[in-house]
Amino acid sequence: MIKTNWTRRTLLGTAAIMALCASAGAAQAGDLEVLHWWTSGGEAKAISELKDSMQAKGHKWKDFAVAGGAGDAAMTVLKSRVISGNAPTAAQIKGPLLQEWAREGTLSNIDDVAKAEHWDELLLPVISNIVKYQGHYIGVPVNVHRVNWLWVNPEVMRKAGVKPPTTWDEFFTVADTLKKAGVTPLAHGGQSWQDFTTFEAVVLGTGGPEFYRKALIQLDPASLKSPTMEKSLSTFRRLKAYTDRNAPGRDWNLATAMVMKGEAAMQIMGDWAKGEFLSAGKVAGKDFLCVPAPGTAKTYTFNVDSFAMFKVKGEANVQAQRDMAVAIMSPSFQESFNLAKGSIPVRKGVNLSKFDDCAKASATDFADAGKANTLLPSIAHGMAVSPSAEGAIKDVVSQFWNSEQITPAQAMDRLVAAAKSQ
């Protein structure tokens, strides 16, 4: 009798444990279809960190990569997927665009994760505000990219007897010498977002942080049409003569490869370019240099990547989203991901000892620029203005770059008109 009771109890216990395991198993095995545009060498390495950590938790990772720098193509695909009622589990969405998706009512509120993980204490308001809608978290920030960098091949510069330029005037002197030496001074990919990335660096280096703020964040018409904007446009246009004939349409990572191989001396690009140098085995400070884009020392244009979660059905899938949000903000992920991506950790308290000097400089400059009020959202990377104004301004900038027929005066009128798409 005693034995029977004991056996019964054991059996019941085992059944209970099995049921628990089954439900825990179900809760763990969620489907994670994640839309992103990280397809270059460094980017792919970085996203695989996330994939690995989600698979280690037992979730099924379905990679939804849409190639195309800065995510323009990815955002178009996302729209059509959501409209057709087939939203992914999570998507890389950034800046004011997050607000637009939240307004549509399609994003999940992740306040409970944020609260349990103390995000309010771990994130600076300049970052948490980007991923909140009406005071609620609707996005998980991943990193901080600095956009106003100049990437330099030191060997090419040494051979030509020149140093990295610190102003735009210096840039043209250095570039003339490089051109005479038979090197392409500036590696560029003629895609509108790359033109725009270069343009915002020129505006910042020409007009300074206050002008950048007025013109490209506040979209003040008197600044968009001003002698300083005219000078910025002329300087921007002058750069074209220092790029190569094959620039139109080139992907940004191929432009970075030109600097790596010594075919070009410099590239203006955010520090995802560093991810490319690193994934090719190059060493910061030796094989490549990172210096602020001309005239932009002591300022910092930032670009924060983030993921938003779409409303999904099924407890397991919701749990997978939560696990992804927790993982992204964890110190170990922040370290491994950002080491590959070229960016710096988005949360406080991550040890930077494994990071190179470019990342350390980025972290110091980010903090200093925050104090000096020279920390500025990048308009070219979806941080500064509404997506419609950004798109319209980007078009004006690219048209100006591509057509010598458009005068700076005409371009300024078009900028003022485009800014009204706000």
Ligand code: BGC
């Ligand atoms: C994103 C980066 C990405 C880059 C090139 C930027 O807008 O923030 O994460 O690496 O575009 O695709």
